Amino acid sequence: MHTPCSLLPLKRFGLGFLLLPLGALAITAEQRQQFETLSREGRWAEARTLAQPLATAGPKDAAAQYWLGRCLVALGEGAQAVPVLEKAVALDPATSGTMRLLGDAYGLTAQRAGLLAKPGWAKRCRVAYEKAIALDPKDVDAHWALMEFYRQAPGFVGGGADKARAQAEVIRTLDAARGRAALIAFCLEEQKYAEAFALYEGTGPDQLADYQPLYQLGKYADTSGQQLDRGLAALRRCLAISPAGDNRGYAPALWRIGNILARSGDVAGARASYQAAVQDNPQFAEAAEALAKLP
Numbered sequence: 001m002h003t004p005c006s007l008l009p010l011k012r013f014g015l016g017f018l019l020l021p022l023g024a025l026a027i028t029a030e031q032r033q034q035f036e037t038l039s040r041e042g043r044w045a046e047a048r049t050l051a052q053p054l055a056t057a058g059p060k061d062a063a064a065q066y067w068l069g070r071c072l073v074a075l076g077e078g079a080q081a082v083p084v085l086e087k088a089v090a091l092d093p094a095t096s097g098t099m100r101l102l103g104d105a106y107g108l109t110a111q112r113a114g115l116l117a118k119p120g121w122a123k124r125c126r127v128a129y130e131k132a133i134a135l136d137p138k139d140v141d142a143h144w145a146l147m148e149f150y151r152q153a154p155g156f157v158g159g160g161a162d163k164a165r166a167q168a169e170v171i172r173t174l175d176a177a178r179g180r181a182a183l184i185a186f187c188l189e190e191q192k193y194a195e196a197f198a199l200y201e202g203t204g205p206d207q208l209a210d211y212q213p214l215y216q217l218g219k220y221a222d223t224s225g226q227q228l229d230r231g232l233a234a235l236r237r238c239l240a241i242s243p244a245g246d247n248r249g250y251a252p253a254l255w256r257i258g259n260i261l262a263r264s265g266d267v268a269g270a271r272a273s274y275q276a277a278v279q280d281n282p283q284f285a286e287a288a289e290a291l292a293k294l295p
Contacts, residue, residue, distance in 0.1 A: 164186075
């Protein structure tokens with residue numbers, strides 16, 4: 001397993017609430033609007049503060065359990081999210097989005113588990129994603145989550161490149177733009193950078209809506225010094241998309257934008273981008289260090 005995000009779909013915390021059946025929503029319309037706003041803005045600590053008492057007061061409220069679990073996953077607290085989301089699934093076993101989020105929690109837990117426990121948690125993650133797809137075969141996010149699992153996980157827990165590509169093909173039939181994003185991810189992994197950028201440029205300005213492929217394009221440009229204009233465009237596109245699955249927020253993208261601008265001689269632009277990164281996440285040391293090194 002790689003980073004804490006490697007078993008996560010890395011894409012979707014902004015709209016998952018729409019997948020909850022209306023009958024499961026005991027949360028008021030006003031509270032729901034608050035959750036929507038906080039999730040859209042990535043203010044997960046505040047969302048958790050709102051969700052915790054609702055979940056405690058409503059142990060049989062599927063929506064309250066779902067929202068608390070979703071906040072915990074977004075904050076990277078997989079082990080705490082597992083029992084909450086298992087309860088949500090028990091209360092609402094027919095909703096793909098809830099099952100998929102439980103898979104995310106299992107994936108996070110696998111990342112931080114001891115060596116002997118990792119395979120068990122990873123298998124739970126895979127099974128949850130497979131169940132989510134069985135509940136809704138057209139759930140693109142569930143297919144994406146399973147694709148990422150297959151792509152990242154070793155074979156002895158069910159991973160495999162062929163399985164991942166098969167899921168990418170399914171995604172392409174369901175959503176052409178998401179399928180293109182999946183292919184970009186594969187090209188980047190195989191270091192086929194020219195093909196990855198060609199796929200990106202084949203999209204319209206608002207068609208590629210997955211944060212991680214865009215970020216990886218920008219990361220490649222930053223670290224290699226190649227395709228700087230294309231990488232910069234991809235990173236700026238990141239800023240219009242929720243950085244789902246990355247608990248560092250927009251700071252990494254802003255930092256890399258600053259790096260590319262500094263490399264291009266735009267010191268003022270680099271400074272502004274580094275400052276924005278520090279403001280977005282004061283704990284992101286790379287941006288603060290880069291800012292201090294500017295002339």
